[in-house]
Amino acid sequence: MKGTKAEIFCATGNRQITHTNQINTALILLGSNIDPEKNIADALNAIQKLGRMGKQTAFIYTKPLQFETQPDFLNGALLLYTYLPLFDLQAELEQIELEMGRMKDIKKHVPRIIDLDVITFNGSIADEKDIVQLPFLYDFVKQLQPEIFKWQ
Numbered sequence: 001m002k003g004t005k006a007e008i009f010c011a012t013g014n015r016q017i018t019h020t021n022q023i024n025t026a027l028i029l030l031g032s033n034i035d036p037e038k039n040i041a042d043a044l045n046a047i048q049k050l051g052r053m054g055k056q057t058a059f060i061y062t063k064p065l066q067f068e069t070q071p072d073f074l075n076g077a078l079l080l081y082t083y084l085p086l087f088d089l090q091a092e093l094e095q096i097e098l099e100m101g102r103m104k105d106i107k108k109h110v111p112r113i114i115d116l117d118v119i120t121f122n123g124s125i126a127d128e129k130d131i132v133q134l135p136f137l138y139d140f141v142k143q144l145q146p147e148i149f150k151w152q
Helices: 038-050 086-099 128-133 135-144
Strands: 005-008 018-021 024-032 052-056 060-062 075-084 115-121
Touching: 005 060, 005 115, 018 052, 024 038, 024 135, 038 052, 038 075, 075 135, 086 115, 115 128, 115 135, 128 135
Parallel strands: none
Antiparallel strands: 005 018, 024 075, 024 115, 052 075, 060 075
16 A cells, blocks of 8 residues: 555644655754753654654754854754655644744744754755754764765
8 A cells, every 4th residue: 555645633733734654764853952851852752743763862962053152952863754754744843843932033043942853854865954064963864874874
């Protein structure tokens, strides 16, 4: 039945989304510098409703970029196995951010309650510039999906 579409109710809202029976693998980056331990734990609880969580990196504190007069960020990553296609997964992660109180700001590097990003999806890098700008992110990908950098 691979490729069969089915309607399901999403975990974080009441809208319907479509998915196929293919299990997708996503590497999700989590970050917070406002009450980070609590907000990371809350985000992990919400993410587990989107699929099966796999391996995780350690969560580490990193210095903020550009806007340096703010608290350090707590960052980590995990693998998520989900039936959601990329677009719907990104929408669900954004919904989690909004429900946790994140305000979308024009400025990228400001304090935030939670930041959830898809870094890889089915073995492909979703946003290469993030990996270049955030050295710890490269390490997270190497830890969880070393095959992505097998050419190095």
